[in-house]
Amino acid sequence: MRAKLAVYWTGSCGGCDVSFLELGPGLLDVLSQVEIVFWPALVDAKRQDLERLPPRSIDITLVNGVLRTEENAEMVALLREKSRFLGAYGACAHLGGVPALANQGNGILEAVFGPGFRPAPPFPEAPEDTPPDLLPEALPLDEVVPVDFVVPGCPPPAGLIARFFEAALSGGLQPGQVFAEEKALCEECPRVREERRISRVLRPHEVLPDPEKCLLDQGMVCLGPVTRGGCEASCPKAGMPCTGCLGPTPKAGDPALALLSALASLVRAGEEGEAAFPEENRILDGLVDPIGTLYKYAFAKYGRPLRRLARRREEVRA
Ligand code: SF4
Ligand code: SF4
Numbered sequence: 113m114r115a116k117l118a119v120y121w122t123g124s125c126g127g128c129d130v131s132f133l134e135l136g137p138g139l140l141d142v143l144s145q146v147e148i149v150f151w152p153a154l155v156d157a158k159r160q161d162l163e164r165l166p167p168r169s170i171d172i173t174l175v176n177g178v179l180r181t182e183e184n185a186e187m188v189a190l191l192r193e194k195s196r197f198l199g200a201y202g203a204c205a206h207l208g209g210v211p212a213l214a215n216q217g218n219g220i221l222e223a224v225f226g227p228g229f230r231p232a233p234p235f236p237e238a239p240e241d242t243p244p245d246l247l248p249e250a251l252p253l254d255e256v257v258p259v260d261f262v263v264p265g266c267p268p269p270a271g272l273i274a275r276f277f278e279a280a281l282s283g284g285l286q287p288g289q290v291f292a293e294e295k296a297l298c299e300e301c302p303r304v305r306e307e308r309r310i311s312r313v314l315r316p317h318e319v320l321p322d323p324e325k326c327l328l329d330q331g332m333v334c335l336g337p338v339t340r341g342g343c344e345a346s347c348p349k350a351g352m353p354c355t356g357c358l359g360p361t362p363k364a365g366d367p368a369l370a371l372l373s374a375l376a377s378l379v380r381a382g383e384e385g386e387a388a389f390p391e392e393n394r395i396l397d398g399l400v401d402p403i404g405t406l407y408k409y410a411f412a413k414y415g416r417p418l419r420r421l422a423r424r425r426e427e428v429r430a
Contacts, residue, residue, distance in 0.1 A: 115171040115281055118150035118162075119201075120191060122184035123211050123250065124177030128202040129153045131267035138274055145281050150191075159187070165194045172280050174201040174263070178211045178412065179251040183244035192257040197285050203266040203357045205253040208412020210266075212250040213404055215412055215419065221246065252412050261289040266357035266409060269343040292342035292358045301336055301345035305329060310378050313398030316352055327353045328378070333405055338364035338371050355408045366414045368406035375399075
């Protein structure tokens with residue numbers, strides 16, 4: 113019997129839905145083993161079709177995207193009820209992803225369109241088409257419904273998608289499984305890391321990196337030491353620092369704190385035998401947009417203490 117499969121996107125760029133094509137001919141194998149019961153990007157199925165399905169009648173549901181609206185939350189609750197296994201697919205469903213960087217402010221609509229802004233229905237004769245209300249903040253999937261497994265990445269790389277389908281279609285899904293490595297990306301990166309001291313933090317466009325040496329050693333902010341392996345270090349191999357899309361390793365926890373600690377230990381600050389570096393306190397100033405860099409995908413998950421601090425500061429100032 114074919115496994116019944118559902119795929120749904122919430123607040124997503126669409127890249128996760130397209131990522132299945134990365135399987136190449138392997139996609140045909142997957143499609144021959146599944147029955148697609150709900151996948152709005154691919155087949156014409158509506159919410160009412162989903163509502164008509166019996167509880168737990170879908171074998172596997174993959175949700176991609178951050179939860180941004182009340183409708184997103186309702187749909188994933190419905191999918192949870194109808195599914196035996198439901199997983200977060202991609203960095204947004206897993207950790208909040210890039211869209212959840214909007215959680216830095218207090219209300220994205222007001223920030224963009226001004227105080228009191230409310231979206232109007234596009235057609236006055238159909239007021240029921242008013243866009244759904246936003247949730248107070250953008251949320252990862254597991255903060256709204258229980259999640260059985262995670263296929264991480266932005267989007268998930270082909271090797272991990274293949275690993276996921278192999279397990280799912282052979283009945284080998286384990287509760288709590290994350291389809292990536294527990295060890296850090298550095299362990300699969302071919303670049304040579306010597307943990308050299310750095311005297312400047314560089315952005316990718318400011319340097320043509322040495323092709324053999326570790327990017328962090330060359331002053332670029334590479335999240336490899338705190339990020340799960342599983343993508344074969346595809347970005348560092350191409351000369352770009354890892355931005356952490358597979359999520360932090362269990363050991364690292366909060367990726368920003370873990371990487372800041374690694375960076376602080378690399379900053380060159382007047383070692384013995386060297387002239388003291390006069391600007392040592394300013395080295396990390398080169399870290400432009402620290403939140404967007406260190407929490408690029410994980411702000412919704414790990415950024416709440418910072419948000420509380422920022423609010424407290426505003427209250428004290430007011
Ligand atoms: S380039 Fe990045 S992933 Fe590769 S060894 Fe250096 S820090 Fe680790
Ligand atoms: S190197 Fe980092 S950012 Fe690039 S795909 Fe791998 S985990 Fe994602």
